[in-house]
Amino acid sequence: MDTTGIAHALIDWFGRSARKLPWRAPETSAWAILVSEFMLQQTQVERVLPRWTAWLERWPQPSALAADPPGEAVRAWDRLGYPRRALWLHRAAVEIAEQHSDQVPSDVNQLLALTGVGPYTARAVATFAFGERHPVVDTNTRRVIARVVHGRAAAGMPAARDLDDMAQLLPEEPAAAAVFNAAAMELGAIVCTARAPRCDECPLAAWCEWRGTGYPDNAPEKRPKQAKFEGSDRQARGRVLALLRSAHGAVTRAEAAAAARAGMSPAALAANPGQAERAVESLLRDTLVIAEGERLRLP
DNA sequence: AATCCGGGGGC
């Protein structure tokens, strides 16, 4: 495998074709980059942009967020989805303020110790905020490597091997390695896409094993399909939180349960009795909602 | 290793 040629072509393409995303600006703080990585976990770039800007305007440092109640983070998270991430980001801000003098750590192990920071986010922050040399592997990178290196139509289940695969391709120079990491993610996001890859625009087409072998239909077994959202507990939870974000005081359990049922068909309600109450209880368990007396509010 | 966790965009 011509790793030097691949790295050069990909970095060159990134210089020409990368989107101008604000968290890639050179002066972006490590905190701002950390916030972007939290928001980008399973949420697309276009939806993140306005929330990211507003978040950093309001909370320019971890200590600023840590000083506000966690419910404010849940409210500002708006509809980015998976609101537990807002809670985790708040906890991470408290941890950074209390344990790291309000400075985002650069060490991968210290980053991994923060709430809500896993293998992807830790290496992304160490790499993009501090210029360290690590393989940064996300869903885009895994797909690019699956196709270019392994000749497969799609990536399989995430595995430790993914980090080794990426490390094999990484340029020696840390700055070049950081750009290469970002470029692999960008290529997967806008050219080597899951659905309809734009191979005619791909800078790695000449090296791509999947292309070279005639696009075999050899996708490995995918992770189990996510349950349908319509009618799910997640949807019910989302409706309750939407009510609490807009309500500035507390609401009753009856109001919360009614919000959980809003829009459900009579048949769906009959098929899933008690779902609304379960949704409220699970939000309480997750501390996304807290009870004070008979009423409920954001934490 | 499997499940859970939002919500929206693309096709």
Place this chain on the structure above:
DNA sequence: GCCCCAGGATT
């Protein structure tokens, strides 16, 4: 309608 998305925590 279905698939996918800059994942991580929990069991």
